[in-house]
Amino acid sequence: MEGVDHLAHERNKSEFDVDAMKIVWAGSPHAFDVSDRISKLVASDPGFRKDNRSTLSRKELFKNTLRKAAYAWKTIVDLRLSEEEAAKLRFYVDEPAFTDLHWGMFIPAIKGQGTEEQQQKWLPLAYKMQIIGCYAQTELGHGSNVQGLETTATFDSQTDEFIIHSPTLTSSKWWPGGLGKVATHAIAYARLIVGGREHGVHGFIVQLRSLEDHSPLLGITVGDIGMKFGNGAYNTMDNGVLQFDHVRIPRNQMLMRVSQVTCEGKYKQSDVPRQLVYGTMVYVRQTIVADASCALSRAVCIATRYSAVRRQFGSQNGGPETQVIDYKTQQSRLFPLLASAYAFRFIGEWLKWLYADVTQRLQANDFSTLPEAHACTAGLKSLTTTATADGIEECRKLCGGHGYLCSSGLPELFAVYVPACTYEGDNTVLLLQVRDMSCKVSHEDCFSAGVQAVQQETSRYNSLYDSSRAFNAMSLRCSKSALLEAFEARAARMSVACAQNLSNFDNPEEGFAELSADLVEAAVAHCQLIVVSKFIEKLQQEIPGKGVKQQLEVLCNIYALFLLHKHQGDFLSTGCITPKHAALANDELRSLYSQVRPNAIALVDAFNYTDHYLGSILGCYDGNVYPKLYEAAWKDPLNESVVPDGYHLYIRPLLKQEIRTARL
Numbered sequence: 001m002e003g004v005d006h007l008a009h010e011r012n013k014s015e016f017d018v019d020a021m022k023i024v025w026a027g028s029p030h031a032f033d034v035s036d037r038i039s040k041l042v043a044s045d046p047g048f049r050k051d052n053r054s055t056l057s058r059k060e061l062f063k064n065t066l067r068k069a070a071y072a073w074k075t076i077v078d079l080r081l082s083e084e085e086a087a088k089l090r091f092y093v094d095e096p097a098f099t100d101l102h103w104g105m106f107i108p109a110i111k112g113q114g115t116e117e118q119q120q121k122w123l124p125l126a127y128k129m130q131i132i133g134c135y136a137q138t139e140l141g142h143g144s145n146v147q148g149l150e151t152t153a154t155f156d157s158q159t160d161e162f163i164i165h166s167p168t169l170t171s172s173k174w175w176p177g178g179l180g181k182v183a184t185h186a187i188a189y190a191r192l193i194v195g196g197r198e199h200g201v202h203g204f205i206v207q208l209r210s211l212e213d214h215s216p217l218l219g220i221t222v223g224d225i226g227m228k229f230g231n232g233a234y235n236t237m238d239n240g241v242l243q244f245d246h247v248r249i250p251r252n253q254m255l256m257r258v259s260q261v262t263c264e265g266k267y268k269q270s271d272v273p274r275q276l277v278y279g280t281m282v283y284v285r286q287t288i289v290a291d292a293s294c295a296l297s298r299a300v301c302i303a304t305r306y307s308a309v310r311r312q313f314g315s316q317n318g319g320p321e322t323q324v325i326d327y328k329t330q331q332s333r334l335f336p337l338l339a340s341a342y343a344f345r346f347i348g349e350w351l352k353w354l355y356a357d358v359t360q361r362l363q364a365n366d367f368s369t370l371p372e373a374h375a376c377t378a379g380l381k382s383l384t385t386t387a388t389a390d391g392i393e394e395c396r397k398l399c400g401g402h403g404y405l406c407s408s409g410l411p412e413l414f415a416v417y418v419p420a421c422t423y424e425g426d427n428t429v430l431l432l433q434v435r436d437m438s439c440k441v442s443h444e445d446c447f448s449a450g451v452q453a454v455q456q457e458t459s460r461y462n463s464l465y466d467s468s469r470a471f472n473a474m475s476l477r478c479s480k481s482a483l484l485e486a487f488e489a490r491a492a493r494m495s496v497a498c499a500q501n502l503s504n505f506d507n508p509e510e511g512f513a514e515l516s517a518d519l520v521e522a523a524v525a526h527c528q529l530i531v532v533s534k535f536i537e538k539l540q541q542e543i544p545g546k547g548v549k550q551q552l553e554v555l556c557n558i559y560a561l562f563l564l565h566k567h568q569g570d571f572l573s574t575g576c577i578t579p580k581h582a583a584l585a586n587d588e589l590r591s592l593y594s595q596v597r598p599n600a601i602a603l604v605d606a607f608n609y610t611d612h613y614l615g616s617i618l619g620c621y622d623g624n625v626y627p628k629l630y631e632a633a634w635k636d637p638l639n640e641s642v643v644p645d646g647y648h649l650y651i652r653p654l655l656k657q658e659i660r661t662a663r664l
């Protein structure tokens with residue numbers, strides 16, 4: 001049956017132009033072209049094979065990652081790929097590596113926090129990979145609390161140097177990717193001490209290893225922190241530990257865009273806000289949101305294709321059994337994830353725009369939108385990574401037993417993805433930063449502006465409450481604005497409740513701590529509102545291609561109504577929907593699932609993923625799942641011999657009741 005498309009009948013059912021949807025997913029015809037070309041280039045090159053990762057030992061795995069990274073670089077140079085193409089190539093190679101941190105954090109940190117002069121010195125070296133950098137912020141004792149970092153950078157005016165030192169065990173840098181075995185340089189974050197005075201945490205460029213023989217420089221102790229969750233998975237990355245013993249670096253290796261230390265030992269603050277020291281995190285959080293749609297769409301693609309292949313029960317008169325995708329329960333678990341993948345794609349696009357806009361403004365010394373960018377990236381990073389991690393695991397379950405096989409691709413995807421809920425800011429800690437979005441809920445707002453803020457929010461809420469009365473069964477079905485109002489009312493109500501409760505505390509800090517779980521829920525409601533509203537905005541644009549817009553309308557409704565159904569307690573208590581409306585929303589969802597059903601395979605085909613990138617037998621394009629599963633099983637190292645190693649030592653003595661005499 002080789003070469004037969006087992007999903008052809010599904011593809012024939014689709015009611016829209018898949019090629020046009022591919023462009024929408026990619027973002028533009030140009031982006032599609034780059035992505036399509038580079039994904040095929042990677043898939044067709046045996047140098048980028050990845051099907052054996054889960055069977056390799058850590059050392060073999062890591063060496064193979066080094067080989068692939070070097071091979072990827074050679075390919076980039078030989079083919080003279082553009083920056084955009086090179087980034088796509090690394091993406092499709094699909095193996096976490098030191099290069100992620102070099103390109104994703106080290107370079108952006110220098111760009112964002114370095115002076116012109118520093119950029120001119122360091123960026124060309126980094127762009128040519130003549131130095132390899134990592135981002136060394138987190139320590140053994142502190143990750144979330146950046147101000148609690150203990151590493152010190154003490155200025156020595158005699159030598160015009162900083163002395164970087166790890167004063168305690170807990171000040172050891174711990175976690176930075178690429179640090180363990182590869183990075184030659186780090187952006188190390190340390191408390192700046194000048195003339196005996198402390199000036200908070202700043203970034204420093206520190207050389208760690210010799211550029212000649214890779215040995216650690218004097219005063220540097222560095223290594224890998226050990227195996228992480230899952231086989232293969234994130235173990236291709238050398239997350240590291242680092243201690244400084246009075247390491248000296250020249251003064252001009254402090255990143256000095258935000259503040260400077262002069263040779264006389266004067267500390268000077270630029271006009272730019274101090275928070276810019278955290279700017280790299282804003283940048284990476286924005287890329288993580290875009291990445292969430294990739295990881296979720298990948299899992300959804302696997303689960304959707306397999307659900308169309310898999311049949312259980314329901315045979316009539318000896319005919320075929322029911323495809324599991326036709327079960328309403330399967331649809332109600334799978335299709336909201338499909339809709340979420342599209343929703344996250346569009347919110348990722350919007351956040352990219354927002355970040356570009358902030359960057360442009362920063363260059364013109366306009367810092368007004370920085371708090372919004374911080375709150376949005378923090379909140380949306382949290383929302384999308386939590387939903388994606390949960391969604392990947394749901395996709396595994398949607399694939400039944402076979403989803404648990406490594407050859408399904410899902411266990412590794414899950415293991416690689418879950419740390420996204422922690423890195424670049426723990427998701428709960430980040431939700432507590434969501435204060436400046438569409439409404440104000442922080443203790444400062446309540447206390448500095450006093451009752452006025454509460455009153456304003458209350459009247460805003462009341463007006464939403466009134467207008468939402470118009471929300472009826474019909475509007476639920478047809479009107480995006482009614483849906484949006486429901487989300488706005490819910491978010492506003494939750495914020496007002498928090499603000500009112502906060503105002504009952506004499507001590508704002510105490511109130512904030514006591515009510516933090518409610519604040520987190522209000523933050524989630526705000527983030528969901530933003531995702532829904534940006535999906536709706538996307539639909540207001542012109543979208544070419546037969547039936548494409550209609551499919552996106554259906555997905556948008558599913559995303560919003562699914563959330564409304566899931567959080568109906570919040571929505572009901574706003575009073576803007578009644579229990580009857582909640583039930584109608586549920587009926588509407590069922591009808592929407594029926595509309596998606598014939599288009600489901602085409603909607604995941606629109607992601608345009610190669611079989612190489614998917615890395616899943618269950619999700620392969622042709623749906624020829626069973627022969628491939630059967631064949632793959634026999635390739636497992638355990639099946640290299642019919643009788644396993646260890647038979648004579650452990651199985652035979654058991655069977656022969658000789659266990660007491662066996663040498664165990």
Ligand SMILES: CCCCCCCCCC/C=C\CCC/C=C/C(=O)SCCNC(=O)CCNC(=O)[C@H](O)C(C)(C)COP(=O)(O)OP(=O)(O)OC[C@H]1O[C@@H](n2cnc3c(N)ncnc32)[C@H](O)[C@@H]1OP(=O)(O)O
Pocket residue numbers: 094095096100101104135137138143144145146147177275276278279281282284287288291370371374416422423424425426429430433
């Ligand atoms: C198989 C395929 C694999 C493919 C892989 C694909 C890769 C995709 C991309 C992945 C990329 C990289 C991989 C992961 C690498 C991971 C790296 C890291 O984890 S680096 C370390 C990250 N660390 C954190 O995120 C720490 C979290 N903590 C914080 O951010 C802060 O310290 C915070 C905000 C929680 C502290 O809060 P606090 O209120 O105490 O802050 P401050 O007093 O310091 O702040 C005062 C003031 O500033 C505002 N603020 C805080 N942060 C920012 C910011 N970033 N930007 C702007 N403003 C900020 C804060 O809100 C306060 O404002 P105010 O108005 O005064 O209230």
Ligand SMILES: Cc1cc2nc3c(=O)[nH]c(=O)nc-3n(C[C@H](O)[C@H](O)[C@H](O)COP(=O)(O)OP(=O)(O)OC[C@H]3O[C@@H](n4cnc5c(N)ncnc54)[C@H](O)[C@@H]3O)c2cc1C
Pocket residue numbers: 101135136137138141142143144145174175176177234239419422423424425426427428429432
């Ligand atoms: C795979 C991976 C890669 C990483 N790569 C890097 C890297 O390249 N460079 C780097 O510098 N770091 C890196 N990190 C570190 C990462 O950024 C931190 O682990 C992350 O910021 C979380 O901090 P933490 O470990 O201190 O968690 P903690 O803050 O200790 O969190 C523990 C628990 O406490 C809760 N908590 C903490 N503070 C609060 C609070 N104020 N209110 C309520 N609850 C709270 C959290 O929600 C969580 O449940 C990486 C981590 C991982 C897992």
